[in-house]
Amino acid sequence: MSTLSGACIIAQSGGPTAAINASTYGAIITAMKRREITRVLGARNGIRGVLDDNLVDLDKEEPYELELLKYTPSSALGSCRYKLKDPSEDDSDYRRILDIFVKYGVRYFFYNGGNDSMDTCNKISKYCLEHGYECRVMGIPKTIDNDLVETDHCPGYGSAAKYIATSMMEVYKDTHVYDIGTITVIEVMGRNAGWLAAASSLASLKGCGPDLIYLPEVPFDFDKFLEGADYFYKKNNHCVIVVSEGIRDKDGRYIVEYASSQARQKDSFGHAQMGGLAAYIADAVKNHIGAKVRGIELSLLQRCASHWASHTDIDESFRAGRAAVEYAVEGLTGKMVGFQRVYDQGGNYRCDIKLIDLEKVANKEKHVPIDWINATGDGLNEKFFDYALPLIQGTVNIPIEDGLPRHARLRMVKAMV
Amino acid sequence: MSTLSGACIIAQSGGPTAAINASTYGAIITAMKRREITRVLGARNGIRGVLDDNLVDLDKEEPYELELLKYTPSSALGSCRYKLKDPSEDDSDYRRILDIFVKYGVRYFFYNGGNDSMDTCNKISKYCLEHGYECRVMGIPKTIDNDLVETDHCPGYGSAAKYIATSMMEVYKDTHVYDIGTITVIEVMGRNAGWLAAASSLASLKGCGPDLIYLPEVPFDFDKFLEGADYFYKKNNHCVIVVSEGIRDKDGRYIVEYASSQARQKDSFGHAQMGGLAAYIADAVKNHIGAKVRGIELSLLQRCASHWASHTDIDESFRAGRAAVEYAVEGLTGKMVGFQRVYDQGGNYRCDIKLIDLEKVANKEKHVPIDWINATGDGLNEKFFDYALPLIQGTVNIPIEDGLPRHARLRMVKAMV
Numbered sequence: 114m115s116t117l118s119g120a121c122i123i124a125q126s127g128g129p130t131a132a133i134n135a136s137t138y139g140a141i142i143t144a145m146k147r148r149e150i151t152r153v154l155g156a157r158n159g160i161r162g163v164l165d166d167n168l169v170d171l172d173k174e175e176p177y178e179l180e181l182l183k184y185t186p187s188s189a190l191g192s193c194r195y196k197l198k199d200p201s202e203d204d205s206d207y208r209r210i211l212d213i214f215v216k217y218g219v220r221y222f223f224y225n226g227g228n229d230s231m232d233t234c235n236k237i238s239k240y241c242l243e244h245g246y247e248c249r250v251m252g253i254p255k256t257i258d259n260d261l262v263e264t265d266h267c268p269g270y271g272s273a274a275k276y277i278a279t280s281m282m283e284v285y286k287d288t289h290v291y292d293i294g295t296i297t298v299i300e301v302m303g304r305n306a307g308w309l310a311a312a313s314s315l316a317s318l319k320g321c322g323p324d325l326i327y328l329p330e331v332p333f334d335f336d337k338f339l340e341g342a343d344y345f346y347k348k349n350n351h352c353v354i355v356v357s358e359g360i361r362d363k364d365g366r367y368i369v370e371y372a373s374s375q376a377r378q379k380d381s382f383g384h385a386q387m388g389g390l391a392a393y394i395a396d397a398v399k400n401h402i403g404a405k406v407r408g409i410e411l412s413l414l415q416r417c418a419s420h421w422a423s424h425t426d427i428d429e430s431f432r433a434g435r436a437a438v439e440y441a442v443e444g445l446t447g448k449m450v451g452f453q454r455v456y457d458q459g460g461n462y463r464c465d466i467k468l469i470d471l472e473k474v475a476n477k478e479k480h481v482p483i484d485w486i487n488a489t490g491d492g493l494n495e496k497f498f499d500y501a502l503p504l505i506q507g508t509v510n511i512p513i514e515d516g517l518p519r520h521a522r523l524r525m526v527k528a529m530v
Numbered sequence: 531m532s533t534l535s536g537a538c539i540i541a542q543s544g545g546p547t548a549a550i551n552a553s554t555y556g557a558i559i560t561a562m563k564r565r566e567i568t569r570v571l572g573a574r575n576g577i578r579g580v581l582d583d584n585l586v587d588l589d590k591e592e593p594y595e596l597e598l599l600k601y602t603p604s605s606a607l608g609s610c611r612y613k614l615k616d617p618s619e620d621d622s623d624y625r626r627i628l629d630i631f632v633k634y635g636v637r638y639f640f641y642n643g644g645n646d647s648m649d650t651c652n653k654i655s656k657y658c659l660e661h662g663y664e665c666r667v668m669g670i671p672k673t674i675d676n677d678l679v680e681t682d683h684c685p686g687y688g689s690a691a692k693y694i695a696t697s698m699m700e701v702y703k704d705t706h707v708y709d710i711g712t713i714t715v716i717e718v719m720g721r722n723a724g725w726l727a728a729a730s731s732l733a734s735l736k737g738c739g740p741d742l743i744y745l746p747e748v749p750f751d752f753d754k755f756l757e758g759a760d761y762f763y764k765k766n767n768h769c770v771i772v773v774s775e776g777i778r779d780k781d782g783r784y785i786v787e788y789a790s791s792q793a794r795q796k797d798s799f800g801h802a803q804m805g806g807l808a809a810y811i812a813d814a815v816k817n818h819i820g821a822k823v824r825g826i827e828l829s830l831l832q833r834c835a836s837h838w839a840s841h842t843d844i845d846e847s848f849r850a851g852r853a854a855v856e857y858a859v860e861g862l863t864g865k866m867v868g869f870q871r872v873y874d875q876g877g878n879y880r881c882d883i884k885l886i887d888l889e890k891v892a893n894k895e896k897h898v899p900i901d902w903i904n905a906t907g908d909g910l911n912e913k914f915f916d917y918a919l920p921l922i923q924g925t926v927n928i929p930i931e932d933g934l935p936r937h938a939r940l941r942m943v944k945a946m947v
Contacts, residue, residue: 192707194710278934280831283604321937410829414700502933516692517736517922518696
């Protein structure tokens with residue numbers, strides 16, 4: 114192990130979650146405690162803050178406010194969806210990043226984000242290495258989508274899953290209140306992975322689960338779907354359906370694209386923009402069955418509901434941030450912090466930290482295993498319940514002021530050399 | 531005071547809330563304790579349960595499960611939206627109700643619902659009186675819309691307001707995370723009253739409030755609205771707009787009707803069905819300003835989020851149910867339980883029970899006072915904050931099982947004579 118002394122930059126990227134600030138706080142507080150790290154800088158709006166020389170001195174924040182990050186949703190330092198070019202084609206961004214690293218004496222870079230961010234992280238790590246600039250680069254995962262490979266699960270997923278399962282229970286009870294039949298379609302995020310939609314199935318352990326759940330892992334068959342909805346509606350007078358935003362037909366076409374003949378907008382990573390699916394599916398059911406139908410989109414609510422975060426998730430997210438700093442100080446670089454699930458002899462869940470090569474994570478997606486999905490392809494089985502339940506345990510006692518959550522208020526003092 | 535001995539029926543009606551079961555529990559547990567009440571019956575699906583002779587023996591429920599009603603969303607006994615005819619035109623429903631009352635020896639009827647339910651309650655009360663059948667009829671209010679007259683506020687409103695304000699804070703933080711500009715339109719319920727939309731303004735006390743709030747109390751002017759959205763978008767790079775589902779133009783036409791040339795469906799009370807407004811407004815803004823726009827409908831989530839209920843609301847809702855039974859046993863009838871706000875010498879909020887003639891409440895709507903709305907008609911002022919803040923205080927510690935809320939599981943044993 115070689116000792117490396119210098120400043121660190123912490124940045125956040127991608128879609129926010131209820132737990133990303135807990136990871137960032139884990140990294141900040143640990144960095145502040147390590148004497149090898151001489152200054153703790155935050156980049157505003159992810160890698161853009163580095164490129165724009167828009168850094169803040171996190172050392173100048175009040176300790177109490179920093180601690181509140183554990184209970185503060187969204188990305189406190191701001192986020193971005195900026196994709197770095199391939200350095201073999203255009204290395205101007207990398208040169209700029211290196212300039213900033215040199216300018217502030219940065220020897221540690223921690224990037225808190227999803228698959229795309231791990232790609233960014235990986236490229237920066239390699240570039241530094243190739244140009245003989247010693248900088249330890251670590252990825253701290255976050256994504257409600259839970260779609261990062263090589264890790265058992267992702268920080269942020271447990272809280273979103275808990276919120277989705279709880280909201281599912283509540284909406285189920287609400288929709289079953291009238292003697293008039295209803296069909297309810299709930300749209301959940303998750304891109305091309307069904308982890309979030311699957312979380313709604315946990316409500317079935319309390320007798321309030323959806324009748325039908327459609328994941329991107331199973332090709333969506335419209336006729337079979339309408340048949341299923343009709344069956345449950347006739348049987349129970351009510352039918353609750355959960356659809357993942359990323360469901361596709363057997364030819365790989367997104368169902369949401371059916372809704373509109375317009376070419377779907379794509380974001381700067383080339384991902385199709387999702388949304389509006391619930392209304393479309395609800396309309397289809399209405400036309401077919403003629404029942405009273407309601408489409409509900411959980412929208413941003415599902416990724417920022419820190420008031421109902423999973424304590425397990427917040428704790429693990431914090432530990433992920435802490436581990437990134439500790440391992441970097443000990444000499445590691447080019448890794449993402451991951452989780453390893455361990456059960457003790459009593460069958461109790463424990464989450465250990467493991468390190469994963471960034472190379473192995475960048476731009477890949479992990480899907481719900483097919484054998485966790487029921488035979489009819491419209492629900493989850495016990496394997497999923499066993500997987501997901503430990504992740505939603507524990508309620509976070511968030512500080513309250515005026516009856517509302519007390520989120521962190523950071524000063525964001527602009528860093529000078 | 532005359533002693534009246536007999537069975538009671540408790541029923542729930544109208545749209546469910548996070549607190550209606552707390553009121554019903556207050557009525558049930560109090561009725562069980564009073565020796566004048568010989569049997570505690572529940573009607574399934576409101577007045578329909580009486581008409582259909584579909585009653586349950588609440589005395590046969592487990593005490594622990596009944597207590598869990600305080601933390602269980604939706605209407606545990608089921609609801610309905612059935613409108614009784616005017617008895618002077620057709621009294622068949624009333625004759626049927628009276629038959630059932632006689633059949634089970636019912637001398638107390640408690641109806642837990644909104645304005646429409648108070649109308650039902652009032653008609654039953656009068657009919658019994660006119661036909662010389664002694665039955666004490668009491669209305670227990672509930673509505674997230676907070677639009678019942680004569681009472682300071684309504685059970686259910688505080689919890690919905692707390693959820694809306696909290697979600698507003700969380701969504702605000704989420705939408706402000708990118709350096710790319712965004713406009714977010716959030717649609718809130720409330721029918722023709724702006725109380726729920728107004729609740730989003732409480733988030734501004736934490737620096738996370740909407741830039742613009744449109745209530746049904748102020749005629750909606752599209753040009754002024756687009757100007758406002760444009761102003762905040764240019765100023766802050768982000769703009770968050772809250773719209774009440776019931777906003778109307780200066781001619782009284784619902785804005786949501788603009789969205790569709792189809793005649794809007796009306797429910798059995800003649801109310802226009804609302805919804806889909808957020809998407810419509812978002813589209814309008816997108817076309818005008820060209821920004822990245824997202825519409826979010828809080829939908830059913832806002833009325834059933836018992837996981838984030840206001841402790842004050844749950845407590846007051848319970849007390850409303852209890853008071854209805856106590857006053858009825860003491861001899862009163864034809865009243866709705868209402869709330870009177872009192873401040874002690876130290877300025878501390880207290881809520882006292884008052885009784886209101888059903889006659890005065892039925893089919894009326896209370897609106898947000900115009901002098902609580904700011905001069906530009908797109909936000910609330912301190913008068914509203916002072917009114918609403920006491921109602922959202924306190925967090926309910928709901929029982930948890932498997933990381934999820936533990937709701938009541940009732941046996942619902944069918945009542946026999």
